[in-house]
Amino acid sequence: MFLMASQYPVALLVGAVVFLLYTITSLQRKYHQYRIARANHCQPVRFQVSKDPFLGLDSIRDNIDCAKKHILLERSLSRFRQYGNTFRTRRLRTPIIVTREPQNIKTILSLRFKDYGLGNRIHAFGPLLGHGIFTSDGEHWAHSRAMIRPNFVKDQVAHLDIFEDLMGDLLALIPTDGTTVDMQELFFSYTIDSATEFLFGHSVQSLKKRLSGVETDENDFASAFNYAQDAIATSTRLGPLRHLFRDRKAAQCNRVCHELVEQFVEKALQYRANYQEEAAVDDEKKPRYLFLQGLAQQTGDRTRIRDELMNVLLAGRDTTASLLSNMFFMLAKHPRVWQKLRExxxxxxxxxxxxxxxxxxxxxxxxxxxxxRVHPVVPSNARFAVTDTVLPVGGGLDGNAPVFVPKGSIVAYNVYSMHRREDFYGSDAGEYRPERWADLRPGWEYLPFNGGPRICVGQQYALTEAGYVTVRLVQQFSVLESRDPGPWEENLTLTLCSRNGTKVSFQSS
Ligand code: HEM
Structure with a gap:
């Protein structure tokens, strides 16, 4: 459409008014922010030196390169050593504040919980996880959390039969003649079996399938699930640039994962169709709460059920398996600790x-x-400021002044680097030394399970499972030896496990 010559002055006037309004709104916003910053005595935060201070493209690239080389966490640690415990960077137009200060982390996760959300996490996580507890805020999140919590009441967590039943299969897969075994693979099978039984009421029985020696769908699922999570981590690092890189394999892997979960969606829908009758019968028996059934009572929406199950499967399988794998890697490297455990x-x-x-x-x-502490299973995380807000520390030359956080910023917190702070854990903070816990009573400087309203719901269950498996293995074997000549290296997707698995050998007493 063309403008008539007589309409030009009107168009110019409209343009000028729009520009003026925009400028006034921006100035008002800046002034408002300035007042908040001044009222709270905020000081500027150190900026991470960057070749591209406008878009931070070099930082994005550096992160992706370091992740490929499996040194991203060490790189984060060295950045904190260089710039202090809180610093600023940017990804494209988004300002990012990076911190390893317990006070700041407590503020975003608890004290000012309402000032933050998950932001755009759904863009990176959505293709695998859809809308579930890990990707939603507000009412959706509260509803997801309310449905899963009853599964973790003490009576249910203290019920150890599921763990014992699986021990036989686990032990049958461990050679007793000193041959090398990768325990990481076995722990991942163990935890998916226990999580599917505990939360869905039906185990996928991957240990049994391994024992039968048949190539199973579960093996496809395991590698697809690992790849899909790696793709999410890369997509998160790329931010909006993810649209420039298409990962066809990730789409294929997401499909494999969704297919595995479909069998449970069917079970949920069947339960929903019949649950009035079942409830009448079950009232007498007082059955244990199953997340799958609780979910099916709330919704018959296939996609919602699939997404919620997928989220919880991620939480239940990878986390505890990673804890066990990382811990056994270190136990095998420290015979003295193994011996003390045996005692x-x-x-x-x-x-x-x-x-x-x-x-x-x-x-x-x-x-x-x-x-x-040394290998936190969720080593880094982030929240998105949904309003202008303030962090208590990180500003000024000494890093002790409050910091203004404009709405739309990301606050990234790095638990791995916080757990290695020498001012909290001493000069041997990088060492695996369980004895240090005799004197430690940490607050927010120790945060493997998150804190505040989104604290991990599975914490007690995970520690019970990992503890139980460890005790049963300690009882079975007198000798544990590392068969990995190298040090522990990171394999960081959404969770953190050992890059080279947990290659060890066991011998019975
Ligand atoms: C060693 C084992 C585990 C560790 C270190 C761990 C750690 C965490 C962390 C750090 C979060 C916060 C994630 C975030 O807000 O971005 C989280 C959340 C969560 N965890 Fe765990 N977790 C473990 C085991 C489990 C298990 C076994 C389950 C369930 C079977 C579970 C269920 C959940 C759920 C549902 C959430 C989401 C809570 C929410 O957003 O309200 N976790 N976990």
């Missing part, structure tokens, strides 16, 4: 532990705490 576990006289006994094994707790 503690000897008090059980070879019997399977009860829930109460498990909780009283202090050194076992130290070993798990220390693994989660």
């Amino acid at each position: 503690e576990v000897a008090s059980l006289q070879g019997r399977a532990p009860t829930y109460a006994q498990l909780r009283n094994l202090t050194y076992l707790k130290y070993c798990m705490n220390e693994s989660l």
